[in-house]
Amino acid sequence: MFNKYQGGLAAAAVLLGAPLADAANTFTVSTKSTLAPHLAGFSSSSDPTAPTTNAALKVVVPVQAGNDQTFSEVLVDTGSAILWVGAMQAYEPGPNTQDINETFSVGYGVGGVNGTAYKDRVTIGGATVDSQIIGSAGYMYGFTLEKPIDGIVGLGPSGSNYGEVSGQNTTPTFVENLVSEGTIDEPVYGIYVGPLSDDAESVGEITFGGVDESKISGDIAWFNQTSSLHWNFNATSFKWGNLTSDADAPLYAVTDTGVLPIGIPFDQFYDMLDMISGATLDESSLLSGNIIFPGNTTADLPPLEIGLGDLLFNITADQYTVPTSLYSSLNITDDGNTHTWVGSGGPEALTLGQKFLEQAYSAYDLNNKLVGFAYLA
Numbered sequence: 001m002f003n004k005y006q007g008g009l010a011a012a013a014v015l016l017g018a019p020l021a022d023a024a025n026t027f028t029v030s031t032k033s034t035l036a037p038h039l040a041g042f043s044s045s046s047d048p049t050a051p052t053t054n055a056a057l058k059v060v061v062p063v064q065a066g067n068d069q070t071f072s073e074v075l076v077d078t079g080s081a082i083l084w085v086g087a088m089q090a091y092e093p094g095p096n097t098q099d100i101n102e103t104f105s106v107g108y109g110v111g112g113v114n115g116t117a118y119k120d121r122v123t124i125g126g127a128t129v130d131s132q133i134i135g136s137a138g139y140m141y142g143f144t145l146e147k148p149i150d151g152i153v154g155l156g157p158s159g160s161n162y163g164e165v166s167g168q169n170t171t172p173t174f175v176e177n178l179v180s181e182g183t184i185d186e187p188v189y190g191i192y193v194g195p196l197s198d199d200a201e202s203v204g205e206i207t208f209g210g211v212d213e214s215k216i217s218g219d220i221a222w223f224n225q226t227s228s229l230h231w232n233f234n235a236t237s238f239k240w241g242n243l244t245s246d247a248d249a250p251l252y253a254v255t256d257t258g259v260l261p262i263g264i265p266f267d268q269f270y271d272m273l274d275m276i277s278g279a280t281l282d283e284s285s286l287l288s289g290n291i292i293f294p295g296n297t298t299a300d301l302p303p304l305e306i307g308l309g310d311l312l313f314n315i316t317a318d319q320y321t322v323p324t325s326l327y328s329s330l331n332i333t334d335d336g337n338t339h340t341w342v343g344s345g346g347p348e349a350l351t352l353g354q355k356f357l358e359q360a361y362s363a364y365d366l367n368n369k370l371v372g373f374a375y376l377a
């Protein structure tokens with residue numbers, strides 16, 4: 001989750017097999033996508049694959065810390081890099097808690113939080129860190145769309161949490177600590193955000209220490225990170241019907257599990273509005289800024305074609321249309337129009353939020369500063 005879209009630099013995909021193959025050998029990752037949310041991650045202490053729950057509007061994972069507490073709705077955010085809990089259930093220092101006499105404070109694009117920082121033993125799924133900096137929420141504002149949440153686990157790039165804990169410049173993330181404590185060999189992780197089903201929550205997973213090969217088809221396309229603060233990289237192409245991004249211009253992309261929409265390049269976004277008669281910008285719902293198509297165009301809406309290296313992800317109209325079952329939680333009035341998850345990503349820029357990630361596997365390599373994508377199996 002973030003509030004600025006930072007452009008990266010230059011646009012070529014790399015297909016690297018090596019870092020992955022090594023990392024994958026360090027863990028035998030079982031597929032746990034059918035396990036029940038909230039409980040499953042703790043049923044097997046040797047399983048490094050923590051189930052995440054795509055609760056329609058956010059990806060959450062249960063986190064154990066404090067006084068033998070389970071914080072079940074902790075938002076998975078690849079756009080930040082600090083761990084805090086205690087927004088719903090107060091954090092209580094427990095047998096493994098060290099009082100470090102520090103505070104923490106983080107501002108996100110959609111809210112902010114501060115409070116006391118501790119070191120504690122923290123478990124996510126089968127993965128445990130003995131000495132993890134964890135924030136205990138004291139004061140919090142915002143997060144309208146995300147609430148209720150228990151906290152946020154940041155899976156952003158190393159060193160991107162500068163100044164968030166008093167007395168420290170940057171602090172190690174959960175994944176960095178898994179490596180330094182010897183639990184995983186490589187600071188590599190993979191995220192599968194299960195596509196949302198109509199009726200209920202769907203289950204995805206995070207794999208620490210490698211990727212879950214059973215969730216992907218073909219190779220992962222890896223991209224050099226172009227900003228140290230977020231998972232920015234250069235994408236390759238964008239197309240929607242006859243609207244295409246300029247092949248000679250850069251196409252700056254950022255991926256973030258903590259944001260919901262798919263942001264497409266500014267020029268094509270406004271061309272879309274001009275081209276479809278009756279198309280408007282959402283001005284009143286919680287998806288303010290997204291495009292709304294008149295109901296009569298539904299049948300003709302082409303897919304969003306997003307090219308990342310050699311991979312081409314087609315996000316179909318069905319996939320970028322907001323289901324009516326979510327209208328009330330998003331304050332959308334059922335006016336017969338087609339409300340979408342599609343907004344502007346900024347000039348020559350793509351934002352690949354949760355609604356994109358439901359259709360792709362993503363992978364992160366902290367040492368080599370790479371972000372990768374693969375087709376889902």
Ligand SMILES: *[C@@H]1O[C@H](CO)[C@@H](O)[C@H](O)[C@H]1NC(C)=O
Nearest residue numbers: 010011012013014223224225
């Ligand atoms: C990615 O970075 C590596 C190491 O800095 C470099 O060798 C490679 O050429 C870069 N790839 C691209 C596509 O920029």
Ligand SMILES: *[C@@H]1O[C@H](CO)[C@@H](O)[C@H](O)[C@H]1NC(C)=O
Nearest residue numbers: 099100101102103166167168
């Ligand atoms: C805790 O930190 C405050 C502010 O830095 C300092 O004044 C105080 O002495 C510290 N307390 C302990 C017990 O270290």
Ligand SMILES: *[C@@H]1O[C@H](CO)[C@@H](O)[C@H](O)[C@H]1NC(C)=O
Nearest residue numbers: 103104105114115116138139
């Ligand atoms: C948290 O923010 C509130 C409101 O700005 C402020 O009053 C409070 O002192 C802050 N607490 C910490 C621990 O930073």
Ligand SMILES: *[C@@H]1O[C@H](CO)[C@@H](O)[C@H](O)[C@H]1NC(C)=O
Nearest residue numbers: 240241242243274275276300
């Ligand atoms: C693009 O497609 C739209 C809708 O089919 C059409 O009205 C428009 O003329 C086309 N534009 C170009 C440049 O082909």
Ligand SMILES: *[C@@H]1O[C@H](CO)[C@@H](O)[C@H](O)[C@H]1NC(C)=O
Nearest residue numbers: 276277278279294295296297
């Ligand atoms: C669809 O409805 C809009 C108004 O809501 C109108 O401007 C447009 O011409 C209609 N398009 C078609 C293809 O009927």
Ligand SMILES: *[C@@H]1O[C@H](CO)[C@@H](O)[C@H](O)[C@H]1NC(C)=O
Nearest residue numbers: 144284285286330331332333
């Ligand atoms: C909900 O929508 C109405 C108009 O449809 C608007 O007046 C109101 O401000 C919206 N509420 C929120 C929380 O966005």
Ligand SMILES: *[C@@H]1O[C@H](CO)[C@@H](O)[C@H](O)[C@H]1NC(C)=O
Nearest residue numbers: 241302303305312313314315
């Ligand atoms: C993506 O959609 C376009 C337009 O409908 C189609 O031509 C293309 O074959 C699709 N590509 C893939 C990889 O599904």
Ligand SMILES: *[C@H]1O[C@H](CO)[C@@H](O)[C@H](O)[C@H]1NC(C)=O
Nearest residue numbers: 008009010011012224234250
């Ligand atoms: C990303 O694209 C920009 C603009 O074209 C370029 O300057 C930069 O070198 C590219 N970076 C990588 C890692 O490809």
